[in-house]
Amino acid sequence: MINKVFTEDFFASMASSTLDIGRAESLPPECYADPAFFEFEKEALFNHEWLCVGRESLLPNIGDYFTVTHINEPLIICRDKTKEIKAMSAVCQHRGMLVAEDHGNTKVFLCPYHNWCYQLDGSLSGAPAMNKTCDFSRKNHALPQLKVEIWQGFIFVNFDLNAAPLAPRLPEVSKYLANYELEKAEGPRPEKPESYNWNWKVMMENNNDGYHATKLHKGPLHDFIPSEKSEFPTMSENEAGYVRLNGTDHADAAFNPLQKAILPIFPNLTDEDRNRAVFANLPPTLSLVITADMIIYLILHAESAESHSMTIGYLVAPGAMKTPLFQDKIDFNMKAAMEITEQDLHVDRLVQVGLNSRFAPRGRYSWQEEAQLLLNQWLVERYQHSWKHTQQTIPIKQAT
Template sequence: MTIEHTTAPALPEGIDAAFLDEMQRSTTDVATAITLPPQLYTSAEALAFEREAIYAKEWLCVGRVERIPNPGDWFTVTICDEPIIVARDKQGEINAMSAVCQHRAMQVCDGEGNGTTFKCPYHHWNYALDGRLLGAPAMERTEGFDKSEWGLPRLAVELWQGFVFVNMDVDAAPLAPTLTSYTPYLDNYHLEDAVCPGTFTLEDMPWNWKVMFENFNDGYHANRLHQYVQDFCPSNMSEFPVEWSDDNNVIFREGGYTHMDGGFNATHHSIMPVFPDLTEEERTRSTFALVPPTLCLGTAPDQAFFFLVRPKGPETIDVEIGYIFHPSALDDPLFEHKLKLADVGVQVFVEQDQDATTKVQRGLRSRFAPRGRYSWQEESHVNFNRWLVKRYREQING
């Protein structure tokens, strides 16, 4: 017997080939392109379409690998209404699977922990750390029931730069080859050996996931919205070093500094130890990268920082934020104090960005919401549009 799952819905009303033609106007050269249609940021139908066109097919970043260092460690995450378990099994392998019990669809666990199995609290179906069904009470009279056919649906897993990615398409092409344009910018950080001391999550943020992605990689507002606090990394020092290719799964830019070892804090200088293998050039810039649809990743001389974006609705997201440091940073007896100082600086940016993105989302609901024009300092947005439109097109044509 084969487990039956729901199939992809029909195209939502209004998202068709003609709408795709309108979106194409957002993918031309930055000098001629216009912004995406506002309804893509506000419509439940658009998010339902993206759930199939993007979230069911793309690599989704779920967190750092050091979150589950030991056999039996696990955590859960929900992305676009899909609850997912990420667990390290007894052999040390990382597994990802749906958290939906294959009996009556209850979520089998939530949060994080350590254990040897997952027991659904509803009827005590018991699953292994790799999703296999180990036991199902009182099913001996159920005709044709075979435990081996009722495990938790598995997801593909890939590790990149110390991050765990999952894909609901178990036959998906590998992620890493599509990120090679950006990986040279990370080589000297050795992020797979760096440390993330923890994360915090902003819940129910009132804007669309694409607004979040655009804001993270928007050099145009850098020392305008963030005047004074980001004057060391001004908008006019933005650079876009890689010509776009449809094979890319990363969109990034450089943000140059007015001095070496800049830092996103009140001092404008690095607080934590600078990553020791960085070149002088790397110590005079940040990078800001998008790995859609879930990871925003940035670098500075003394840290990397990431946002994990998880849609909860067309105009609501959760954002998990973390910092990554060189291991020597934790040896400093003042580490906790320095971390607080660095975090206070970041919170200034976060508060300013929250105010801006909330008001952008509000404006996108207006009858006067524009299809606006881009500055040259917004080239990343056009590349993001190209990434997005390609996946819309594949879903519509498919």
């Protein structure tokens, strides 16, 4: 059965979501709630874009690994014997058992079901009792590989082995992050992802929405960063991400009851850096919330039209984790950050309910929502390109 969203008119209608901020309207609600559209989105976005999986610092030694899931694909990220970062499927190529869970250090990945053995580079080195199987060769049954790139200390993977490199497409985003030296920033292993019952785009939009900040979060934990001080720098053509700058009422502001940095600030910040926060997004998976002494990173893991999970981690300046009372100070910061986050999670849940309504709008934007326009432009270009490609390769009957 052809879904109603797969029409030329539907995809053409998305153009209104990419107009200038004074004229643009939000994406069709079906983009957030329709299961068939999410399946389309997998090919349009997730099969070809760079997906963040975590920090390179989580893999300091040969044999270190962790597992992660994107679009329900279980993956292994590890450091192999050549000290390179590898990304591969966690699915045993025998019967589908997962060969790794959680994180750790290992010499090989051994399937617990039938003891097929994979090296750190994913090659199959052992397959017991397969000697009577016709035309069986271990070299043909390696764990499927993904492309890997490191940017600002974050590991990104791509299912498309022919994908263009990520870093050259982030000149503007990188410029605004340069003084924080994210590749040197330090932080612990984050907790396991939490699951949420709303579309991943609802979360990504919220992560970089300046319009709601002094309304939903009004109070001492957030008033020092007013919405009216939002700025939206122009991005380069084909930029793979975007940023929102938000001025603060005083230098070295931080999300805690004191409204001031209590950890060592990043050492190379300018006065301009110290009087603003930076919100950076690399769709479809990474959001950064950056203040003078702390960076919170949010990694989104899309699962279905109405569900995703999110990893929350933090980074601080080099050496900060060894300063006196560090854990007390970080707990002080994170308690406030999580209080703000809980307010966001409540409205995100209800936004998803509204997007399923017959009365769901294609709403108009405030100038303080220009980050949503930047996300729309990134999305619609890929949606329309994939739609045209689908029509060319697999003719789809138009809905009547």
